[in-house]
Amino acid sequence: MLDQKLQTFLTVVELRSYTLAAQALHITQPAVSQHIRKLEEHYGAQLIDFTGHQLALTRAGELMYRYATFQAANEHRLLEQLNQSAQTLRVGATLSIADYYLPPLLAPFLAQSFRPLALHVGNTEGMLSACIRGELDCALIEGIFYDNDFCSHIFHTARFLPVAAASHPLSQKEHRLTDLFSYPLILREPGSGTRAILENRLFQAGCSPQSFSSVLECGSFRMIKELLKATHAVSFMYEQVAAQEVACGTLTYLHLSDWQILRPLYFVYPRHSMSHKACQNFYDECLCPK
Known part of the structure; x- marks a missing residue:
């Protein structure tokens, strides 16, 4: 059974308010404050800060939130297993x-x-x-x-490559990363692993997506590849994502002398x-x- 103080802490963080947490938990606001204070006393660390009258987690609070979230998830999973409903x-x-x-x-x-x-x-x-x-x-x-x-x-290791239309002006010959900056860049949405890898690599090279002539965000690889075929834009993706189009001759992997990324694909739990x-x-x- 999840400790009531941890449940109170989770509710406060999710609702960003002691008052709303008290209403959601059907307890008084002083009781909410007491639960948080008891947690802080037990662990010897401040969990919540009210800088600028806005609720914010301290570093210890962030660690506690991850811990409490795990505990709540395991409590739910345990109840499912006890009821023999956790088959999927x-x-x-x-x-x-x-x-x-x-x-x-x-x-x-x-x-x-x-x-x-x-x-x-x-x-x-x-x-x-x-x-x-x-x-x-x-x-x-x-x-x-x-x-x-x-x-x-690690269940697979894949090459992360620049991709463009087969008719792109930079196809066929070897170039450098900076040669791509004259062209539009199509990249995935924030939160995408593909985007994070690209941004990290560009940062290491002292540049960013804004180094390209323009930037378009797109959450669909199918749309990205269709846009690449019809324009001189470039994008970056794992080798297998564009393999079929490269084999058909509509897209190509661009060859850069200063670009070589081999990335692991992870299975995590x-x-x-x-x-x-x-x-x-x-x-x-x-x-x-x-």
Whole structure:
């Protein structure tokens, strides 16, 4: 049973108000304040700050929030298991992985397994947050994650490449990254692992997406590839995402002398999850390199 003080803390953080938390929990506001104070006394750290009359978490508060969220998710999962209703493994995957890497791995698993599976697709940030909240049991991601919170396995390593139309002025010959800056850039939405990898690499080179002539954000790889075919724009994606179009001759991987990125694709699940064993079994049976 989740400690009442932790439940109060979670409610305060989610509603950003002691008053609203008291109303939601059907207790008095002084009781809410007492629960938070008891937590702070027990752990010897301030959890909540009211700088500028706005509720904000301290560093200790952020750690407590992650801990309490895990506890609440495990409580919910435990009740499901006790009621024998937790039969479905909830798996998240980023767009690149779900559409271009997962199907050939998943097909043999489904052919020989009768265990229910629920697949959800989103960006890296969304998948990780859903795992923390207990809405997903595990996820396949391509971006950066907080390793202390998750167990992880690398299930594939992929090249991350610049892509453009086969007729692009920079196709066929080798160039440098700065040569691309004269052209528009199409990139994924904020929270995307693909975007985070690109922005980190550009930062290391002393530039940013704004170094390109213009920037277009797009959450669909299908649309990105269609726009690349029809324009002189460039984009960056994992090799398999554009493999079919490159094979057909409509897109090409641009060759840059100063660009070489090989990135791991990760399978992750919360370190202290009640579904730890089921997640590990899924990896062993479906994703583990043979």
